[in-house]
Amino acid sequence: MSAPDNLFSLSNNFYLGAYQAAINNSDVPGLSEEEAIERDCLVFRSYIALGSYQMVINEIDNSAPTPLQAVKLLALYLSGPDHKESTKSSLQEWLADAALGNNPILRLIAGIIYMHEQDYNEALKHTNSGGTMELYAVNVQIYLKMHRSDYADKQLKIMQQIDEDHTLTQLANAWLNLAVGGSKIQEAYLIFQDFSDRYQLTSTMLNGKAVCCMHMGRFDEAESLLLEALNKDARDAETLANLVVCSLHLGKSSSRYLSQLKLSHPDHLLIKRTTMAEESFDRALQASA
Numbered sequence: 436m437s438a439p440d441n442l443f444s445l446s447n448n449f450y451l452g453a454y455q456a457a458i459n460n461s462d463v464p465g466l467s468e469e470e471a472i473e474r475d476c477l478v479f480r481s482y483i484a485l486g487s488y489q490m491v492i493n494e495i496d497n498s499a500p501t502p503l504q505a506v507k508l509l510a511l512y513l514s515g516p517d518h519k520e521s522t523k524s525s526l527q528e529w530l531a532d533a534a535l536g537n538n539p540i541l542r543l544i545a546g547i548i549y550m551h552e553q554d555y556n557e558a559l560k561h562t563n564s565g566g567t568m569e570l571y572a573v574n575v576q577i578y579l580k581m582h583r584s585d586y587a588d589k590q591l592k593i594m595q596q597i598d599e600d601h602t603l604t605q606l607a608n609a610w611l612n613l614a615v616g617g618s619k620i621q622e623a624y625l626i627f628q629d630f631s632d633r634y635q636l637t638s639t640m641l642n643g644k645a646v647c648c649m650h651m652g653r654f655d656e657a658e659s660l661l662l663e664a665l666n667k668d669a670r671d672a673e674t675l676a677n678l679v680v681c682s683l684h685l686g687k688s689s690s691r692y693l694s695q696l697k698l699s700h701p702d703h704l705l706i707k708r709t710t711m712a713e714e715s716f717d718r719a720l721q722a723s724a
């Protein structure tokens with residue numbers, strides 16, 4: 436495992452979605468130069484997760500090491516549609532560079548960006564060889580998005596061989612259980628519950644438990660978990676999207692959550708699908724008029 440023990444608390448906070456806690460507790464003494472770079476990457480990625488793209492872009496200058504430059508690329512990519520093409524162009528240049536292309540953080544960021552693009556084959560080109568727990572975890576996510584739970588399971592088994600108790604191994608196990616469904620949903624719920632008992636409660640954990648509850652038909656419980664998550668972060672995309680779905684199942688209006696999601700995350704898949712459905716409906720109306 437590449438993450439050293441003295442960064443355990445920081446990386447754990449990041450993986451579980453406690454981004455502000457990761458930032459607040461990032462002053463770790465006695466780090467080597469390599470560890471300090473890893474620490475800075477986690478801190479800046481926490482700021483990105485909180486939506487502070489411009490701050491990251493401003494803070495990381497062109498002389499920063501490759502991993503930090505890669506993180507800056509992610510901030511640029513997410514900062515708005517105007518930057519997407521130039522960011523992908525820079526990313527391809529760096530990946531093609533023999534000296535830089537195999538950097539694990541650069542490959543990880545490439546995987547994340549191409550996942551956003553829904554270009555899963557391109558994402559796997561850069562992440563598939565693994566090498567770090569984060570890369571294996573991203574592989575699990577990519578394969579699940581491709582509806583290949585068999586390949587996701589192979590990646591999970593690699594993670595379990597390296598460190599069965601690692602937070603990312605447990606999270607990947609929960610994601611796979613959710614995808615497989617059936618009796619595995621309860622196992623996924625117990626993983627999120629275990630994290631909730633041991634660590635600071637985050638939107639990530641609450642959403643995980645809520646999705647399990649929805650799969651089990653416990654929509655009232657899911658709604659209360661999601662409202663708790665909304666109190667923690669009123670702009671969180673997954674919380675709003677899950678509240679839309681949950682409200683529909685409860686027979687409640689979902690328009691407020693959908694409007695909030697549209698305002699804060701216009702590129703979200705649920706918004707794209709809703710817009711497409713509305714446009715199809717309008718076309719059908721016009722055709723029948």
